[in-house]
Each structure stands twice: as C-alpha cells, then as structure tokens.
Amino acid sequence: MADGGKPKAMNIAIIGGGIAGASAAYELADRAEVTVFEQESICGYHSTGRSAALFTECYGDSVVRRLAMGSRRFLEEPPTGFIDQPLVRPRSLLFVGTGPQQPALAASLDEYRSMVPTVKPVTADQARELCPVLDPQAVVGGILEPGAMDIDVHALHLAYQRGARDRGARILTDTAVTGLERTDTGWMIRTATAVHPSEVVVDAAGAWADRIAAMAGARPVGLVPKRRTAFTFRPPEGSSHERWPMILDVDERWYFRPEGVHLLASPADETPMDPCDARHEEADVALAIERIESVTTMSIRSIEHAWAGLRSFVDDHRPVNGWDPEADGFYWLAGQGGFGIKTSPAMARYAAGMILDGSPPADLDAQELGPQLLGPSRLREDQRP
C-alpha cells in the first residue's frame, strides 16, 4: 500500500501506439501508471492509419461480432469529455452476389440474422436503387445491414491518445522497444536510449506482436500479417455516390464504398508477409478494378491514391486478448485482423478489466467473452482449455 492507505498504481508498459495500444492506454490510465512505446513518429503510421473504417456487426465470427456489439455504445455515445464530434455516421452495408453466389447469399443471410435481426434480403432491383452502378446483368440480389456505420478512425485514435494523456499516460513516439528482460518484480523495457522498469507489459505491437513475445521469451501465437490493398478513384459524373452503402462481395473478393468525393475500393487481398511498412502492388489494384468492373457499369480509368496495410491474424481469426500463462506479467493484445478499429472499445475495456480487476467488464462477461475464447492458451495445443 502507498502512503495514506491508497493502493499503489500498477505500472504498465504498452508496446505499440496504434488503435489497440492507444485505446488500452485510455482505459488503463485511470487506475494505473501507463507508458506507451511507439517506434514510429506518429502512432497511426501502420495498420490503424490505413483502414477502411467500417463498423459492421456481420463481419467476422461470433466472437468478433460480440466484440463489435460491445463497442457500439462507446462509438455512438462516447463518454463525456472524450470528443466533441461524432465518431460514427450511418453507412449501411450491402453484401451482393451473382448467380453462382446465390447459395452463399442464402447461407450468409441466416448467419447474419442470427445475431443482427435488422439485416434483410434485398432483390436485385432494390440493390440497384441503393447503388445504381450495380450491373443488372451480374448482380442477382443482396443482403442489407442497415445499422452499419462509418468510423472516423483518425478522430477516434486521436481522442484515445488525448484521453490517455489527460489521465496521466505518457506516449513516447520514435521509441522502439529493442529488448525485454524479466526481473523479480516485473520487466525491464529496453529502448535505444534508456531502460524502463514496469510490472506489466502489454503487447499491442500489431504485425510485430509475435516478435515482441520472442523478446520476452514468450511462445508465439502464430500471428500472420496479411497485406490488404486499398485505393481511391473518382465516382461516375453526376452520381450521388455519397449516399451509397458500402458494397461488399458476399464472398469478400472485392468491395467499394464512398470516401468523401471519391470511392474507396479493395480486391480484399490477403497476402501473407513478414511485418513491414506494407506497400501496394499494381497487380492487386488491377485485380480489384477487373472484379468491380465485372459487376458494375463503372469504368475505372484513373486512380487517385493507392496504399496497403497489414491485417494480422491468428489461426482462428479471433483476437488475442489475455495474460500469457507462461510469461508472468506479459499481456497479449494482438491479432485484430480486419476488425481492430470497430472492436477497439470493447477490446480495450476487456483488457483493462483483466489486467486491473482480474475479470472482464460485466457486459462482456454476459456475452461469455472470457479467457477460453480470447486468451493465448487456445492457440497452443498443450495449453488448450
């Protein structure tokens, strides 16, 4: 106990300042001394700054979807003082399919509806009313998720960083962690210029999370970073594209969506890579154009801007959020794949609950989100619950 009988604040080092690290810092800093280590000069340099920014309750398996549902309230009604502008805006999501994809549409409708009752089937004509460039020769129908939303990722990420600092957290940019050593009381975190003691290490290093674990002497969880390409282009003249839903192939082979005055598109590629500063390849952009032109009346002639980012997955495509059972004081916050923005509020609250209270927040516990589903042991054959 500290002077005056107050419990001494736990000292926590978070490695990685993307959405995972920043949101965890915000949730932890109220009751702990938090330092975030970020190797880049800005925290959103990697995956967080390269996302497509959609909130959907239909994408991912039931665990990912429960985490999205557990994040919705925070995004729609952030806590007082967190931000003075909306973090989300309505943007429905329309899954579409061609003739051969009719079985996939039927199966997906049942799956989506089982958790999101507002999801509904749409005919080809209804799909074209929502997005007139869909080709009547190709698209036979779709599934509409009316409650999907655009997330202002930049605003959310900045608000988490600002909120964490207001609560006393330190965010050190240009500060790569180069080594981790276990001591009697916790960890020594080594950077190029200093050594920082900490009781707990939170591994929120995105594509590098397994590398951080190796530094700590912890076993990897089998994280595979996968490159995803995105680009923007001008919509057809005179189209009211701002009102279109996001349009996603029901088998996730391509998508496009409004992005300000442009449309943002992707071939939904998943190319495994080592952790790196991912760059797009022209062939992936060309593939997206070919696929999108085959189901729309659009001719995509010139690209405004193209980029790529890494979406990092473990084997079961669920995030890893929990204590490592072998490396004392080492907490995993990794494997956010293609859902790390939309699930960040629930993921961060869950991590704070596990680290500070030893249990998940009540609302996530009620959704049966616990160590069996989220912890690292499920990914190691000899540790499976």
Ligand SMILES: Cc1cc2nc3c(=O)[nH]c(=O)nc-3n(C[C@H](O)[C@H](O)[C@H](O)COP(=O)(O)OP(=O)(O)OC[C@H]3O[C@@H](n4cnc5c(N)ncnc54)[C@H](O)[C@@H]3O)c2cc1C
């Ligand atoms: C094209 C694309 C579209 C996407 N669309 C969506 C979407 O619509 N909705 C959604 O929810 N998600 C989406 N995602 C996924 C989302 O972007 C990621 O899940 C999320 O950004 C992961 O956040 P993170 O903080 O784990 O990783 P990152 O943002 O990569 O942050 C990890 C940080 O750790 C730092 N780091 C690594 N090693 C060290 C070290 N040794 N020392 C210090 N710092 C270190 C890195 O520099 C990095 O900044 C998309 C991703 C891409 C690429």
